[in-house]
Every structure is written in structure tokens, then in C-alpha cells.
Amino acid sequence: MAVQRLSTDSLNLSGNAQLHQQLYVSLRQQLLSGHWPGGALLPSERQLAADLQLSRSTVQQALQQLVAEGYLAPQQGRGYMIVEALPDGFFAASSSAVLPTMPLPTQDYGLTAKASGYSGYLQPGTANVQQFPFRLWQQLLQRHANRPALCNMADPLGYPLLRQALTQYLRQSRQLVCDENTILITAGAQQALFIAARLVARSGQKVLMESPGYPRLKQALQLAELQTSFIPAESASGLDPSSLPINSQAKALFLTPSHHYPCGGIMSLSQRLTLLNWAKNEQYWLVEDDYDSEFQYRHRPMASLQGLAGGQGVMFVGSLSKTLFPALRLGYLVLPPEIVGQASAIQQALHGDVPLLPQAVLADFINEGHFNRHLRKMRRLYQQQKQQAVALLQQHFPACSLLAKDAGLHLTLLLPALTDDITLCQQLNRHGFKLQPFSRYCFLNEPDRGLVIGIADADESKLVQLISLLKDALLKVDTGLRP
Amino acid sequence: MAVQRLSTDSLNLSGNAQLHQQLYVSLRQQLLSGHWPGGALLPSERQLAADLQLSRSTVQQALQQLVAEGYLAPQQGRGYMIVEALPDGFFAASSSAVLPTMPLPTQDYGLTAKASGYSGYLQPGTANVQQFPFRLWQQLLQRHANRPALCNMADPLGYPLLRQALTQYLRQSRQLVCDENTILITAGAQQALFIAARLVARSGQKVLMESPGYPRLKQALQLAELQTSFIPAESASGLDPSSLPINSQAKALFLTPSHHYPCGGIMSLSQRLTLLNWAKNEQYWLVEDDYDSEFQYRHRPMASLQGLAGGQGVMFVGSLSKTLFPALRLGYLVLPPEIVGQASAIQQALHGDVPLLPQAVLADFINEGHFNRHLRKMRRLYQQQKQQAVALLQQHFPACSLLAKDAGLHLTLLLPALTDDITLCQQLNRHGFKLQPFSRYCFLNEPDRGLVIGIADADESKLVQLISLLKDALLKVDTGLRP
Numbered sequence: 001m002a003v004q005r006l007s008t009d010s011l012n013l014s015g016n017a018q019l020h021q022q023l024y025v026s027l028r029q030q031l032l033s034g035h036w037p038g039g040a041l042l043p044s045e046r047q048l049a050a051d052l053q054l055s056r057s058t059v060q061q062a063l064q065q066l067v068a069e070g071y072l073a074p075q076q077g078r079g080y081m082i083v084e085a086l087p088d089g090f091f092a093a094s095s096s097a098v099l100p101t102m103p104l105p106t107q108d109y110g111l112t113a114k115a116s117g118y119s120g121y122l123q124p125g126t127a128n129v130q131q132f133p134f135r136l137w138q139q140l141l142q143r144h145a146n147r148p149a150l151c152n153m154a155d156p157l158g159y160p161l162l163r164q165a166l167t168q169y170l171r172q173s174r175q176l177v178c179d180e181n182t183i184l185i186t187a188g189a190q191q192a193l194f195i196a197a198r199l200v201a202r203s204g205q206k207v208l209m210e211s212p213g214y215p216r217l218k219q220a221l222q223l224a225e226l227q228t229s230f231i232p233a234e235s236a237s238g239l240d241p242s243s244l245p246i247n248s249q250a251k252a253l254f255l256t257p258s259h260h261y262p263c264g265g266i267m268s269l270s271q272r273l274t275l276l277n278w279a280k281n282e283q284y285w286l287v288e289d290d291y292d293s294e295f296q297y298r299h300r301p302m303a304s305l306q307g308l309a310g311g312q313g314v315m316f317v318g319s320l321s322k323t324l325f326p327a328l329r330l331g332y333l334v335l336p337p338e339i340v341g342q343a344s345a346i347q348q349a350l351h352g353d354v355p356l357l358p359q360a361v362l363a364d365f366i367n368e369g370h371f372n373r374h375l376r377k378m379r380r381l382y383q384q385q386k387q388q389a390v391a392l393l394q395q396h397f398p399a400c401s402l403l404a405k406d407a408g409l410h411l412t413l414l415l416p417a418l419t420d421d422i423t424l425c426q427q428l429n430r431h432g433f434k435l436q437p438f439s440r441y442c443f444l445n446e447p448d449r450g451l452v453i454g455i456a457d458a459d460e461s462k463l464v465q466l467i468s469l470l471k472d473a474l475l476k477v478d479t480g481l482r483p
Numbered sequence: 484m485a486v487q488r489l490s491t492d493s494l495n496l497s498g499n500a501q502l503h504q505q506l507y508v509s510l511r512q513q514l515l516s517g518h519w520p521g522g523a524l525l526p527s528e529r530q531l532a533a534d535l536q537l538s539r540s541t542v543q544q545a546l547q548q549l550v551a552e553g554y555l556a557p558q559q560g561r562g563y564m565i566v567e568a569l570p571d572g573f574f575a576a577s578s579s580a581v582l583p584t585m586p587l588p589t590q591d592y593g594l595t596a597k598a599s600g601y602s603g604y605l606q607p608g609t610a611n612v613q614q615f616p617f618r619l620w621q622q623l624l625q626r627h628a629n630r631p632a633l634c635n636m637a638d639p640l641g642y643p644l645l646r647q648a649l650t651q652y653l654r655q656s657r658q659l660v661c662d663e664n665t666i667l668i669t670a671g672a673q674q675a676l677f678i679a680a681r682l683v684a685r686s687g688q689k690v691l692m693e694s695p696g697y698p699r700l701k702q703a704l705q706l707a708e709l710q711t712s713f714i715p716a717e718s719a720s721g722l723d724p725s726s727l728p729i730n731s732q733a734k735a736l737f738l739t740p741s742h743h744y745p746c747g748g749i750m751s752l753s754q755r756l757t758l759l760n761w762a763k764n765e766q767y768w769l770v771e772d773d774y775d776s777e778f779q780y781r782h783r784p785m786a787s788l789q790g791l792a793g794g795q796g797v798m799f800v801g802s803l804s805k806t807l808f809p810a811l812r813l814g815y816l817v818l819p820p821e822i823v824g825q826a827s828a829i830q831q832a833l834h835g836d837v838p839l840l841p842q843a844v845l846a847d848f849i850n851e852g853h854f855n856r857h858l859r860k861m862r863r864l865y866q867q868q869k870q871q872a873v874a875l876l877q878q879h880f881p882a883c884s885l886l887a888k889d890a891g892l893h894l895t896l897l898l899p900a901l902t903d904d905i906t907l908c909q910q911l912n913r914h915g916f917k918l919q920p921f922s923r924y925c926f927l928n929e930p931d932r933g934l935v936i937g938i939a940d941a942d943e944s945k946l947v948q949l950i951s952l953l954k955d956a957l958l959k960v961d962t963g964l965r966p
Contacts, residue, residue, distance in 0.1 A: 069751075083753065103819060106682045117639060117836075119635045126635055129635055134629040137629075138629055142625070146617035148612040151615065151810045152612055153609065198592070223832040271553075326636060338586050341596045342596070345595060349703050349705065355838065356810045
């Protein structure tokens, strides 16, 4: 059988890449298109170089790459043969269509996709980043940014100086029972919650959380494939320990005892003690999400469950997103000593090390007093903003309950039962607001309706605009509650 | 019944905190100690102030905090009563022992804890961070470190400019079919692998990976509670598609086709096509871990599976740990467009946003040409180091196979079957080396023995020291292979 010799007319060299790369891409395109049959021979190197006005070595480089990749086989003295072994008909006309466009199934955990990265007015979960001492932070970054030691492997629990600084802070401010060997630095509080979920339960096992409660905790539990039951939380005092189940076979209760999210209830000491007693009797882990206790305005935060329990039986989750800024993505998990190694192993399987540079910067920021100074300043500022927001909302919506007034960076405004709070939030979004519909926080029975409002950036003009938009929207809801 | 009036003699004010805090802590200590019975009355504010030589307002602040926390109840005109509702006998003598020290069970996924954060000589998985252009990186950090926009919420897929820069790079260098909307920036490649595992399979479902293979991938699959079967990978050509199962009901195959980890096999084009055909017929996802294709020294990297498959049916995992530095903790996952939103939702449930500052810095680093420049420099340097390491090891251990010679930042030296490579690595560790025992990468049958050696910092003195230590160690193994 005569061997077909191919023409190079169809080769098209273009682009900014080096010439041998252009030739490689063009040859590969021809090969993948199927126009050059298996067994046919390419012109010799010399012929190709002459035809294409390229140097011999340029041609050689491109051909050797194609040999290495298995497209061509060198034939001594005859040139390069198109490899016959390629599966017949495998290539379509274009190199970008080897496989038919047939989406394979993926697993569905019922998770909600994040809509956008856009930050809107009065968004809950953010901090007032405009007030952050950037110049100082930049100086600290400069101090550490050229240290090769911070570019390599990290200690399994996180940067030691940060662990020391944080545990000292937590012992003082939260009466935690902890030291640098019982804290795991995490890449944010969400990761800490997921690690806690994996520690307490395997897929199919049961855990409890609050309703209303934190939607992103619910998502973490869904992703861990846990069965979740919901415990009602009252707006005044948070979770009611008398509603806790007996012999439920669940492994853990996740809760926000210092400041219920998003309703603002604060568990009293006797509730806390009842809860601890229940957890001891029922052999439950408690996962204490202490997401904003830095911003109590009326009194110091309540004693932590972790401290009351002497560090046993409680996993304590903390965040720096609200005290510093969300994109810092640092959090921590304080654990009984005997499970710290396990938590770190889970983090390594899930994620690997937490970046070291921000940890080193934060350690200095705390140790040099800037953290406490920033907290004091922000506590005053947020308190003013909260008082102003409460006053304005109460004045204009006297019939609506306003929750979480005394602490934290958010407010929850309850709206008439017929309000479609999801659509309302979408409408407000068109005006630059990014509030959250309260019904998304309710996981039991018929959800209540309302708005979860962030006050980190609440100035009067935004509040007045929000109130005006809300009035318009509520006029359209037939509830008799027209303001 | 007469009400007991308590004495304040036992109060002990000390520490650096403000006076009202000291008083609060001391009172709380007394209350928790159980020495003060429920129903008893504290002396009046005035009396306390006089006894302790504190101002009235200091005393008031401390007492009000304790009232808020539920320890005390104000009794009009009589002072403050110790709350009776506290559970009897709940408090032990010390406040830090409310719950008995009874560790609760946690879940065991068979994960290996990370030993330490210490980086040793010839450690695999690192980069030569000494060669990193820190001054330039610092300048880029300064450029972005004071931008409030980078401190807040992120786009669900990551920083847009980085996604653009990376997809352009990946199209050119790896012929990927991708754009900025089909890439998800992850907090490192390990996270990308875990997200891929959750996308392809639920707990209990089956996936395949290579053996020998990447131990940290195995850990991620264990944490996701997947059943894992192992496909043998040959040292010369990586995974052998003819050994792939038919009708196995598994959901995905995880593999390192461009450079098998840690044996160095490179799958030929025809193997790749056979593999793609198999995956199409069997309805498997392929998860292509492209962890080091930047460091091919003989030829350009082979066409990616993702590119050959036109972007369908393949999840492509990339890392910046080796090209830049490990503690950067940035990676990416290139996905078919229809599942990008799902992957992002999994990332949000698992972790939340990826930090923005390093993403912005990296985008500029790529777009301004520094990334390609750094890659070219490091490719030359690593190639030299690898050649030197290969030459020295082959010279001194001519009977031992040396794998992964042609690409990447590691070498695998196979040792006699009787070598206890785990103990050997521990011994070497005492001399500052951090090699990995090859048996830890083998998941089928009797593991082979050997050392996985990082060459990122391989200079001649370290290699000569390693060879000398190895010779000593091998002399003690009775194999007849004494060098």
C-alpha cells in the first residue's frame, strides 16, 4: 500500500507564542481534526522547514513534542508517521469536542449557591471595613511579607504566636479554659463549624441546631450529610433548655448561647447550667458558636459554656470576620486537649495549612495592643449605629418587633405574616441594599417573616432610605399594618 | 428564715484589669465556688464600696454584670441575692470543673495527624522559597493591602481578575477548555480535591484512585466517607487504562496523568484517549490532578485530559504551591460550566470565601509577566537540581530504581523489600531531613519500600549527606544490596 504524503498547505502559524509552539499547535490541530489519516507520513523535517520558512531546529522542537505526546512516530529515514493506534473516529472536527457534551450527574446536598460577591448596604455578616487601621496593618504586613519561613509548611495547629495571643485574649475576655495547645486556627469560622460537624458525627447521624438559626451552619451540616433536628429558640433568651430532647441519640447540639443568631436572645446562667447538665447526662457535645460576643453593649458577655464546663464537652468556635474584616478568613476552634490532634487531621484532609502571613500579622496586631484598641473603638461606634437604627426603625414601624437590639452587628425586624420577605429583599437589592429575609433562618413549621439587617455600615441616610422603601413595600401587603 | 449576710473578706482583687473587672472576677469566683449559698444576700453597694475601698460606681458595674449573667438578683432595698435557681451541687470547688472530665466520643476517619510544621531538607511538596521574588511580592501587597473592597465579601468563584489571568495561562500552557466562569479559585489544591470528591460521590459511594498514589487525596476521600478502590499505576507510564474496571459502579477516577505521583509515569496520548473512552462508556468523572506539569524538563507537558475532552466530564485541579510557595494556599478547580455553581455552593458550606488580598496580588503577578518569568527561572534551576540529584543517587545506589527523573520536584528511590522505610525516614529526620517513606503511597497488597525525596532545595552538600546516611542505614538491612 502506498504511504500517503501529507501537504503542509493547511498549516496556519499565528499567535504570540514562540514559532515552534505555533507550529506544534497547528500540527496538533490538524492531527486532532482527523484530516490526516493514521499511517500517513509527514514531510521530512527539511521539507517542512523549507515549506514553512522556519529553521530546522524550530521544526524539530515541534515534532519532538508531538512524538513525546504520542501523536507521531519517527520512522528512520522516512520522516514522521501519524500514529495508527488512535481510536477510529474518536476525534471530531474540532479538537475541543472529543467527548460528547453529555453532563455527568453530580451529588446534590440541597445547598444554596451564593448569589454574588457584591456587598450591599446594611448587609448582615460584614464589618465596617472603612474604619479598619489599614496603614498599621500594611506596616505589619511589610514586617512579615519577606520571611521565607512564612511561605512554607505550617505548624499543625497554626502559627504558635497567634495561638498564644488568642488564648490569652480568650481566657481574659471569655473565661475560656484553654492554652496554645488546645486551639486550632482555622481558615474562618465556617471551616471551624465544618470540622466540628465531622468530629461529632458521621454521615447519617443526628445533630441538633437552633431554629431560627444560622443558615450557613445548616448548609455545613447538610454537606456533612448529617441528619439535623431543630430546637426552637425564643427571641428573649435564646434556646430553651426545657425543650431539649431526652434519649434522642443525637451526637451534638450547635448553638449561639451568648447572642442567639439572628434573634438576639442571651441565655441566662441558670439556662446555661441546665443545658450543661443535660449535655452531660445525654452525652452530647456542645458546639458553642461565639460569633459576636465582642459586641455586647449592655454588659460584658455572659460566661461561656466552655469556661463553665471547664473546657470539657464543648467545642468553642470563634471568628475574626466581625472584629477585623470578613476577607481575613481566620477563625479558631477551642477543643478539649484529647481531640485537638484529630481536629487538625480533619483540617489537613479537608484543606491543609492555614496561610501563615495573615496569622503572623494578626499575632503582632493583638500582642501590640492594636486589637483591643480597635475593639474598643468599634464597640462604641457600633453601639451608636445600633441605637440610631433601633430608634429610627421603632419610630417608623412601631407595630413590628425588633430583635437583637442589645448586642451584635445586626437587627431582626419582624414583618407581617403575609410578607414575602424573599421578594422584598430582592426588591431592596435593586436599590443597593443587601438584607436577608428572616424566613431563610427559620427551619421549623411555617417560617416567620422579616428582615435581618446589618448595622456595621448603618448611617442615617441609608436607614432613612431603607425605611422609605420598606413603607412602600409594606403598603402593598394587605395586613392592616400600614405604617 | 433569717437571711445570711455574706462577708467580703474572701474577695481578692488582683491583676491588670480595670478594678470593676477584678471585682467581677473575684465575686464570680466566690459564687461558682459554692461557698456562698443560694438565697444569701451580698452586702449593700455602699458597704462593699467602703469595705473594699472602691468607688460606688465600680462596685455597681461589677454587680450589674453579675445580675445580667444571672448570678445575682437585685432585691429592692435589701441588696443583691445569690440566685437560688442554680442547680444544687452543680459547682465543684473550682470554677473550672463544672462538668466531670469525661471525654465524649468523636468520629474516627482513619486520618493521619500531621506530625509538625517543621520543614526539613529534601522534603517533598515544597518549593524553593528562597528564590521567590519577595521584594516584588511585597510591592504588590502594598498596592492592594489598603483596599477596603478586598476586605469584604468575595465573588462566589473568586477574584475575577485572577480567574481571567489563570484561565488565559491554562489555555495557553495546558490547552484547557475554560474561561473565567468555569474556574473556581480554591484555598489550595487539597480543598479542590475535597470539593471534587463531594461533587462526584456521597458517603458510601465508590471512587477510584491510583496506587501508588497521593496519600492526602486518600485522606480527603476517607473524610468524605467514600469507598475507595485502587488502580495500579506503573512507574513508566502511570495508570494503565487496560486495568480499569468495567461496570464497577464507581463514580469517578482521581488521577495524575501528566506526571504520576510519586512514580513519575506520563500517560501517552493513546492511553489518554483510551481512558477518556472508558470514562465516557462507564459514565465516570475524571478528576485530573495536574499538580506539577509546570516542571516538565524534557518536553512540554502532555495534552491535558480536560483539553482532550473538550472540558466535559473532567474536573481539573491545579495548585500554586509548587510554582510559587506552599503557604500561599491558592489552587483552582476547572469544571464543566453546568456544575460550577454547585462547586461554589459546596465551597461556601465548607469554608466560605477565599481570602482576596493574595488573589489580587497573584492576578497582578501573572498579568505583569512575573509569573512566567519566575516559572522559567525555577524550571531551569529545578532541572539542574534534579539532574544533580539523579546523578549522585544513581552513582551511589546503582542497583536501586530511581523514579520520576524527568519531571517535577521530587524523586522516588526504591529500596530493598526488607527496608523499613518508615523507621528510616524517622532516623533521617533526626539529621534534619524530611523525606517520606514510599510505603505510605502504596495502597495495594504488600507495599514497596523507598523514599520520596523533594529536590526543591537539593544542593550537593545535602545530597552527599543524605547518601552517606542512607548507606549507613542500608548496611543494616540484610539484602545483599550493600552499596
